[in-house]
Amino acid sequence: MRFTLIKDLKEDMAMKPLLNGLLLFILLYFIADFFVVNASLGLLHEDIKMTLFGNADEFVDPMDKSVFLEYIHGQIFFIMMILLTLSTVYVRLCSIKRYSIIVINTLMLSALLTLISLFLSYFYTPNLLNLYVVSFFIWHILAFIMALHSLWNLNFATSI
């Protein structure tokens, strides 16, 4: 997290390409994540419902409890690490105080809601799947915009 201490990142010839690389990889992760989630769990309500609970008419088995727990455990780890990194970079590069706090709160709350609503949907009520879908899209789109905004400021802003 050394980049949080450097005064002018645009003038720092070592840190600028490092952050560019990091932000590009974060963008790639979000794009890849859409495809992986679509293939493994589904992106829309009906697809997710069928993956989690199965469908007797179409001979689709429900997702096993341990498989679900493994999935959500891995998701929590990846989301927490990537969002901590992204939000730290974003605060450093796009430092309009009030605005960045609102963005970070929305991002983190929607990501938390994604995980909690999926967990509750599987164990208690499938009605929360709509909440899962909405919060999933909110945090992915917001994180994507944050990464793009950070990239823009790193390369084109007059002073950061």
Add this chain to the structure above:
Amino acid sequence: MQQAYRYAVLYFLAFSLLLLVSSLLLFDDKIGLSVHGVLEYYLGNEDKFLVEKSWGTILKIILPHIFAFGLFFMVVLHFLLFTKHRTTQLFIKLTYAIFIMGFLELFSPYFIIMGLEFFAYVKLVSFISLELLLLYTLWLLLSSIYQH
């Protein structure tokens, strides 16, 4: 610490709590929170058609965890450097305890399949200790954020 960073850390603590809860549920579901469960999981049980875990199978499970544990412990503990606990003995003790418990939790299954059944206790105690130590660290961080 800038207010926006403080929010980022606060949410990180919330995610960490979810991670600990999910790991507890996963451990309970796959292995079970008893010595008998640990032994059965690693040594197998013919009546329940459970096969004994091999070296390779255990390695496949622990490989991603070796990296994830190291990264997670480092990130959580390094936040303590921004608090009043930075220069205390507590920080040093917590760091050693967490990394040692993490090591025992990961590698004790190898001793179990080598026939040292005592390590089922080590596996269980190290897992529970690790959860408690991390919870305590999260609590220290949370209280430090609110003190500011």
